[in-house]
Amino acid sequence: MNEILFGYLSFAILALSIAAITRKNPVHAVLLMIVMFFHLATMYLALGAEFLAAVQIMVYAGAIMVLFLFVVLVLNIREEEKGERFASGWPLGISLAAGLLILILIITDKVLTGRQGQFTQAVILQETHTKAIGKLLYTQYVFPFEVASLILLVAIVGAIVLAKKRLG
Amino acid sequence: MPDIGAQLWLLGPEIVLAVFAFGVILLDLVIKEKSVLAYLSIAAALFIMFTMFGRQGTAFGGMFLADGYGLFFNFIFLTSLCLSILVSLKYLPVERINFGEYYGLMLFATIGMMVMASAGDLIMVYLGLELMSLSVYVLAGFMRQSTRSNEAALKYFMLGAFASAFLLLGISFTYGLTGTTQISGVAQYIKDNGLAGNPVLAFTTILYVAAFGFKIAAVPFHMWAPDVYEGAPTPVTAFMSVGPKAAGFAVIGRVLTVALGPVSSEWTGLLIVLSILSMAVGNILAISQTNIKRMLAYSSIAHAGYALLGVIAGGPEGLASMMNYLLIYTFMNIGAFTVVTLLRTEGVKGEDLSDYEGLSKNHPLLSALMLLFMFSLTGIPPTAGFMGKFYLFVAAINAGYLWLTVIAVIMSAISAYFYLRVVMYMYMKEPGTVIPVQRSTAGRVALMFTGIAVLLIGVQPTGFIQMARSALAGFGI
Amino acid sequence: MNFLEIIFRPASFDVIVQLAIMVLKVVVVVGVIMLHVTYATYFERKSIGHMQVRLGPMRTGPHGLLQPIADFVKLFFKEDIIPAAADKPIFYMAPVISIFAGMSSLAVIPFFNGFVIANINIGLLFVLAMSSLGAYGIVMAGWSSNSKYSFLGGLRSSAQVISYEIALGLSLVGVMMMAGSLNMTEIVKAQLAYPTGMFLFPQILGFFVFMVAAFAETNRTPFDLPEAESELVAGYFVEYSGMRFALFYVAEYIGMIVMSLIAITCFLGGWDGPFQIPYVPFAWVFIKLYILIFLFYWIRATVPRFRYDHLMSFGWKILIPLALFNVVLTGLLKTLNVI
Numbered sequence: 015m016n017e018i019l020f021g022y023l024s025f026a027i028l029a030l031s032i033a034a035i036t037r038k039n040p041v042h043a044v045l046l047m048i049v050m051f052f053h054l055a056t057m058y059l060a061l062g063a064e065f066l067a068a069v070q071i072m073v074y075a076g077a078i079m080v081l082f083l084f085v086v087l088v089l090n091i092r093e094e095e096k097g098e099r100f101a102s103g104w105p106l107g108i109s110l111a112a113g114l115l116i117l118i119l120i121i122t123d124k125v126l127t128g129r130q131g132q133f134t135q136a137v138i139l140q141e142t143h144t145k146a147i148g149k150l151l152y153t154q155y156v157f158p159f160e161v162a163s164l165i166l167l168v169a170i171v172g173a174i175v176l177a178k179k180r181l182g
Numbered sequence: 183m184p185d186i187g188a189q190l191w192l193l194g195p196e197i198v199l200a201v202f203a204f205g206v207i208l209l210d211l212v213i214k215e216k217s218v219l220a221y222l223s224i225a226a227a228l229f230i231m232f233t234m235f236g237r238q239g240t241a242f243g244g245m246f247l248a249d250g251y252g253l254f255f256n257f258i259f260l261t262s263l264c265l266s267i268l269v270s271l272k273y274l275p276v277e278r279i280n281f282g283e284y285y286g287l288m289l290f291a292t293i294g295m296m297v298m299a300s301a302g303d304l305i306m307v308y309l310g311l312e313l314m315s316l317s318v319y320v321l322a323g324f325m326r327q328s329t330r331s332n333e334a335a336l337k338y339f340m341l342g343a344f345a346s347a348f349l350l351l352g353i354s355f356t357y358g359l360t361g362t363t364q365i366s367g368v369a370q371y372i373k374d375n376g377l378a379g380n381p382v383l384a385f386t387t388i389l390y391v392a393a394f395g396f397k398i399a400a401v402p403f404h405m406w407a408p409d410v411y412e413g414a415p416t417p418v419t420a421f422m423s424v425g426p427k428a429a430g431f432a433v434i435g436r437v438l439t440v441a442l443g444p445v446s447s448e449w450t451g452l453l454i455v456l457s458i459l460s461m462a463v464g465n466i467l468a469i470s471q472t473n474i475k476r477m478l479a480y481s482s483i484a485h486a487g488y489a490l491l492g493v494i495a496g497g498p499e500g501l502a503s504m505m506n507y508l509l510i511y512t513f514m515n516i517g518a519f520t521v522v523t524l525l526r527t528e529g530v531k532g533e534d535l536s537d538y539e540g541l542s543k544n545h546p547l548l549s550a551l552m553l554l555f556m557f558s559l560t561g562i563p564p565t566a567g568f569m570g571k572f573y574l575f576v577a578a579i580n581a582g583y584l585w586l587t588v589i590a591v592i593m594s595a596i597s598a599y600f601y602l603r604v605v606m607y608m609y610m611k612e613p614g615t616v617i618p619v620q621r622s623t624a625g626r627v628a629l630m631f632t633g634i635a636v637l638l639i640g641v642q643p644t645g646f647i648q649m650a651r652s653a654l655a656g657f658g659i
Numbered sequence: 660m661n662f663l664e665i666i667f668r669p670a671s672f673d674v675i676v677q678l679a680i681m682v683l684k685v686v687v688v689v690g691v692i693m694l695h696v697t698y699a700t701y702f703e704r705k706s707i708g709h710m711q712v713r714l715g716p717m718r719t720g721p722h723g724l725l726q727p728i729a730d731f732v733k734l735f736f737k738e739d740i741i742p743a744a745a746d747k748p749i750f751y752m753a754p755v756i757s758i759f760a761g762m763s764s765l766a767v768i769p770f771f772n773g774f775v776i777a778n779i780n781i782g783l784l785f786v787l788a789m790s791s792l793g794a795y796g797i798v799m800a801g802w803s804s805n806s807k808y809s810f811l812g813g814l815r816s817s818a819q820v821i822s823y824e825i826a827l828g829l830s831l832v833g834v835m836m837m838a839g840s841l842n843m844t845e846i847v848k849a850q851l852a853y854p855t856g857m858f859l860f861p862q863i864l865g866f867f868v869f870m871v872a873a874f875a876e877t878n879r880t881p882f883d884l885p886e887a888e889s890e891l892v893a894g895y896f897v898e899y900s901g902m903r904f905a906l907f908y909v910a911e912y913i914g915m916i917v918m919s920l921i922a923i924t925c926f927l928g929g930w931d932g933p934f935q936i937p938y939v940p941f942a943w944v945f946i947k948l949y950i951l952i953f954l955f956y957w958i959r960a961t962v963p964r965f966r967y968d969h970l971m972s973f974g975w976k977i978l979i980p981l982a983l984f985n986v987v988l989t990g991l992l993k994t995l996n997v998i
Binding site: 143 | 746749779780781784785787788789791792795798799802810813814817818820821824828
Binding site for chain 2: 117118120121124125126127128129130131154155156157158161162164165167168169171172174175176
């Protein structure tokens with residue numbers, strides 16, 4: 015049963031992603047992307063990562079894509095649909111991506127899994143995913159967590175500088 | 183959990199700099215005279231530079247390593263920060279971008295670099311890289327009214343995002359293979375489980391080399407460099423050509439030579455290709471440039487190629503020569519960019535090679551210093567550039583890469599053509615219109631400082647290489 | 660119990676019974692809430708009418724009690740008009756998404772001890788995630804109608820909803836910290852174990868921020884700018900008529916009810932009250948719900964509409980800092996063992 019679910023989800027995620035980048039109408043592309051995020055969140059749920067699933071919906075579908083949509087809405091869709099879908103360099107891009115894909119396909123059967131950590135599925139189910147992540151973030155990973163907060167601060171400052179500053 | 187105070191003390195430099203960065207951004211709201219913020223930033227950097235040494239140990243369960251290697255790179259970053267800020271002081275009002283956030287972002291970028299250089303974990307490498315890159319993207323697009331600056335920021339951002347994606351893919355493969363993201367842990371696991379020769383690991387290596395190649399602007403990952411260097415504000419270009427590049431090398435030293443040390447044969451070949459291509463493409467394409475910022479961009483690509491020799495040679499000697507070279511490169515490259523910046527005045531761009539025609543007649547001292555920097559970038563004795571290259575080449579030859587060294591020497595000879603062309607323009611051509619020069623005391627201080635450093639290291643080279651060698655004690659290679 | 664686990668376990672009688680119970684619960688909850696929505700419209704017209712010294716609906720049935728049913732019949736049989744230049748699939752989907760975003764949150768609300776459709780560990784996050792989707796219905800409706808008024812309404816609304824969502828989420832952090840769980844049932848139980856029986860008193864700041872943000876999230880007065888009729892006709896759903904219009908209308912009331920239910924679960928002690936009411940375990944939830952719904956109407960009848968820039972700066976400069984302050988304060992008081 016799990017295999018069927020995984021198979022469906024991976025297929026849907028791939029199909030939706032391809033559909034999203036081939037749409038000429040950017041609003042449709044963004045909406046397809048949101049549907050894709052829902053499938054991704056379901057995938058996380060199936061893996062027992064419930065916190066990640068909720069955050070995926072909240073942050074990506076609920077916040078980031080709304081902002082995307084917000085920007086895309088003010089585009090002139092008719093003009094957008096007239097232009098070429100892809101930049102002129104797309105054959106190069108697609109061949110690079112295909113090369114990368116082939117490399118990954120070659121190595122897939124050589125993948126070994128490293129040592130397992132202390133958080134097995136059973137431990138996570140018992141402790142709840144949110145608690146496990148929270149504890150780790152504020153103990154073992156507190157330093158990366160703080161650096162990540164600096165990154166967000168820089169992003170805010172940068173956005174304001176680039177968008178709002180009047181010329182001196 | 184070890185004593186939290188001791189761990190924070192190890193993090194002291196980063197914390198102090200972060201506090202100052204917050205301070206600069208907050209004070210910007212109340213202070214009208216933005217140069218105060220610049221001096222504050224310089225004071226912070228100098229304070230850290232004088233107090234940071236002597237820290238030794240690991241913090242946060244090995245996430246952060248305070249060691250000589252990291253501190254040496256911190257010294258490079260802080261030096262380039264101070265010099266770039268000095269250069270910016272008079273440049274920003276000319277471009278009408280005199281905002282306090284500029285200094286805040288510079289400080290944040292430096293924190294990112296310092297985190298990268300001291301990272302003991304692949305997660306920290308990534309986060310430091312993002313912090314640095316994000317700040318520099320914004321700095322590159324700081325001239326909002328200039329389409330070139332916008333283009334620079336956008337290009338840098340797009341390609342930087344690609345590089346980050348490669349890095350993340352590499353990290354996730356490494357984690358999948360070894361079950362850890364700790365740099366020393368990865369090396370240990372590879373050794374213990376005989377993973378050398380595993381194709382997945384080889385693939386991971388490619389991803390890392392691609393990601394770091396972007397950051398140090400090595401061919402074939404250099405496409406962004408010329409446009410970004412040209413479009414960004416000149417002091418930012420100076421900063422960007424030195425800081426992030428050195429940070430990229432710092433991470434290469436940690437990730438490739440330590441984490442992937444057991445499989446060094448797999449990445450050495452890749453780096454050799456990168457190095458040769460960088461030296462060739464950088465030096466040859468620089469010849470046809472007429473914009474001095476573009477020329478210096480290609481030159482910076484070529485210098486990444488030289489510095490890679492040190493990594494390829496490996497071992498304490500190779501790494502020490504690489505670190506030494508990056509420090510020297512900091513002085514000479516920022517020096518050259520300082521001259522370029524000083525030529526930018528109200529109404530005069532001063533970026534074109536023809537602007538340098540007969541410069542020595544009107545500005546003899548400035549021209550003399552430019553001559554010094556150009557000599558140093560070429561690698562002509564008795565300048566620092568010569569000594570830097572000398573140590574690199576010796577390390578490479580000792581490691582058995584004589585043929586590679588020969589290529590590097592030939593490429594250096596080619597580079598003489600375009601570096602010395604600037605000198606020729608300054609000294610052997612008649613001046614057209616008189617090009618004014620910024621009246622910037624701070625710029626002059628930077629110029630003087632870099633000039634003296636370039637000369638001093640040229641005649642008294644042992645100090646820094648000794649420092650680099652001793653910094654590598656206990657590095658784990 | 661993980662929802663997926665239930666579905667993907669090898670089928671047995673046990674599972675079928677569980678599924679049947681779950682379906683039954685869904686039907687009951689949806690039915691009850693829909694009934695409440697119907698009469699919430701009546702209640703609103705009546706209470707605002709009396710506040711303005713009018714009578715409100717009086718003609719259909721005794722005291723106009725059949726008015727909502729008459730309205731429904733009218734909307735159901737009205738022609739469903741779709742603008743010629745509309746983006747049809749999105750136009751069709753928008754009202755459905757609005758309803759879905761509101762309804763799905765009901766799944767994790769405990770109506771009384773042990774009665775909740777899905778007792779999941781991330782209940783509160785689930786609620787926030789679903790309420791953040793509400794913006795899509797509005798934006799899609801505004802954009803796909805291909806009309807200036809609905810477009811502007813949609814833009815206004817999406818900006819407003821995004822801004823107030825942050826305050827909404829942050830205001831609940833204090834509750835999470837005090838309860839130590841995201842499970843809605845656990846949150847209520849934590850309140851019952853607490854001296855005051857509810858988190859309203861230690862979390863009064865959080866409750867204030869939550870309620871203000873809830874008004875903005877549901878586009879109710881004084882934050883009903885997306886449908887400011889003097890500027891935008893009816894806002895994002897100008898072009899909708901008949902059943903589709905009714906769906907939006909229903910979504911607004913469901914939003915109000917869901918927000919009130921969240922406030923009850925997180926701040927007002929859930930199913931518990933000052934004294935036990937025998938045989939009706941869910942009585943207190945509904946009593947509290949009616950009081951909060953009345954609050955929505957009361958404020959609508961009292962307060963004028965915000966100006967748009969005031970609305971934005973109020974959200975970003977007052978509500979979000981207040982919510983953050985509440986988080987810091989809660990953490991501080993918890994460390995000092997005061998609460």
